[in-house]
Amino acid sequence: MNDKPKIIIGLAIFLAVFTFPFWYNHGAASTAPKPELTEKAKAAKKCILEKEQMRTEHMQLLNDWRNTVVRDGQHVYEIDGKEYVASLTNTCLECHSNKAEFCDKCHLYTSAEPYCWTCHTIPKEKK
Amino acid sequence: MENNRRSFLKFAGISAVGLSSLSLLDVFGTGKAVASTGQSAEGIYKNEDNALTAQRWGMVVDTRKLTEEICSDMEKACHQIHNVPEFEEKRHEIKWIWETEYKHAFPEKQDEFLTERLKELPIPVFCNHCANPPCVQACPTQATFQRKDGIVLMDFHRCIGCRFCMAACPYGSRSFNFRDPRPAIKDENPKFPTRMKGVVEKCNFCAERLAVGQAPACVEASEGALIFGDLANPDSEVRALLKENYAIRRKQNLGSNPSVYYLV
Numbered sequence: 001m002n003d004k005p006k007i008i009i010g011l012a013i014f015l016a017v018f019t020f021p022f023w024y025n026h027g028a029a030s031t032a033p034k035p036e037l038t039e040k041a042k043a044a045k046k047c048i049l050e051k052e053q054m055r056t057e058h059m060q061l062l063n064d065w066r067n068t069v070v071r072d073g074q075h076v077y078e079i080d081g082k083e084y085v086a087s088l089t090n091t092c093l094e095c096h097s098n099k100a101e102f103c104d105k106c107h108l109y110t111s112a113e114p115y116c117w118t119c120h121t122i123p124k125e126k127k
Numbered sequence: 128m129e130n131n132r133r134s135f136l137k138f139a140g141i142s143a144v145g146l147s148s149l150s151l152l153d154v155f156g157t158g159k160a161v162a163s164t165g166q167s168a169e170g171i172y173k174n175e176d177n178a179l180t181a182q183r184w185g186m187v188v189d190t191r192k193l194t195e196e197i198c199s200d201m202e203k204a205c206h207q208i209h210n211v212p213e214f215e216e217k218r219h220e221i222k223w224i225w226e227t228e229y230k231h232a233f234p235e236k237q238d239e240f241l242t243e244r245l246k247e248l249p250i251p252v253f254c255n256h257c258a259n260p261p262c263v264q265a266c267p268t269q270a271t272f273q274r275k276d277g278i279v280l281m282d283f284h285r286c287i288g289c290r291f292c293m294a295a296c297p298y299g300s301r302s303f304n305f306r307d308p309r310p311a312i313k314d315e316n317p318k319f320p321t322r323m324k325g326v327v328e329k330c331n332f333c334a335e336r337l338a339v340g341q342a343p344a345c346v347e348a349s350e351g352a353l354i355f356g357d358l359a360n361p362d363s364e365v366r367a368l369l370k371e372n373y374a375i376r377r378k379q380n381l382g383s384n385p386s387v388y389y390l391v
Contacts, residue, residue, distance in 0.1 A: 048170075068172045070282045073274060075178075075338045079170030086172070090318060118323035119283060121315065 033109050036101040089120050097123055177340030182359035183277035185386035187368050190248055192352035198226040198249045204348040210321045212311030221302040223330040224253040224345055254300040254330035255385030265295035278332045288325040297378050301329045
């Protein structure tokens with residue numbers, strides 16, 4: 001047991017290297033971004049559902065939409081007496097035409113990578 | 128209390144019943160919780176008011192009215208509306224509707240002394256929307272499916288690109304996206320999605336146009352050579368045409384029961 005100092009030094013170096021990512025990033029965590037609304041979206045006041053519900057459940061709603069539109073062929077969604085054409089590009093992005101600020105910011109932050117855009121076009125892309 | 132085997136067993140039995148009923152309550156409790164959060168909305172789905180509906184959509188192609196020009200107009204109209212890419216390389220080609228010769232469209236109807244007119248005639252071919260579609264049977268993910276109104280559709284969200292459907296289709300109506308189609312789309316229609324690399328695509332009988340009360344794009348561009356209607360309705364225009372004229376279908380002997388008829 002004559003190597004006690006060496007072992008302790010080794011352990012200290014190991015711990016320092018191992019915990020490096022934690023203390024290096026300490027306090028640097030970025031705050032959750034807020035989705036920005038376009039003028040049109042602000043003027044509409046209410047989205048298809050309440051704001052909180054849209055925030056947590058928009059993916060379920062979109063999933064329902066795509067299944068009903070593609071597989072049952074029903075293109076109109078009615079809620080609270082209002083009718084919407086169930087379409088990501090033509091309804092959602094019509095109001096939320098700022099995909100980069102509205103969709104991408106939060107998706108990036110939560111590292112959610114929806115593959116909607118490989119097929120569905122973004123209105124700004126059109127010339 | 129006397130501590131003997133009898134009272135111990137009684138106690139254990141009652142406890143077991145009690146505990147199992149607790150877990151039952153638990154299941155009901157969480158079941159309810161899941162139901163209330165899993166429901167995204169209470170909205171209802173319906174058709175557009177002016178949507179065109181039928182029991183079995185079908186098409187009649189009147190080859191007597193066809194010209195090269197009409198065929199290419201139909202192809203252009205369809206491919207523009209549906210964002211079908213144009214690749215220079217033949218092996219990457221994507222097509223929903225295209226023009227071929229009689230001998231290729233109807234290989235089993237090649238007579239030795241065929242009428243001259245048919246030898247030269249351009250025949251537009253596309254998905255036959257078979258009543259008994261072999262592609263739907265072959266698809267392992269139900270990405271391609273038959274709607275109640277007879278249209279054989281693709282659900283691109285589910286397609287895994289295995290190409291079984293392409294092997295199953297006797298008409299070659301399906302194309303595979305070997306490359307990302309986006310750069311090859313010349314005049315993009317923003318109202319219709321594109322596809323991505325690795326999915327199969329084909330004619331959809333303009334399901335998205337029928338939903339808003341419009342006739343298929345090729346029918347509109349055909350100058351009356353293509354007639355679209357309900358094959359199940361004896362009073363429809365297509366049925367009237369079929370009553371009066373002799374019509375043929377592609378590779379009918381295979382039993383796929385195509386919904387596209389050709390008047391020759």
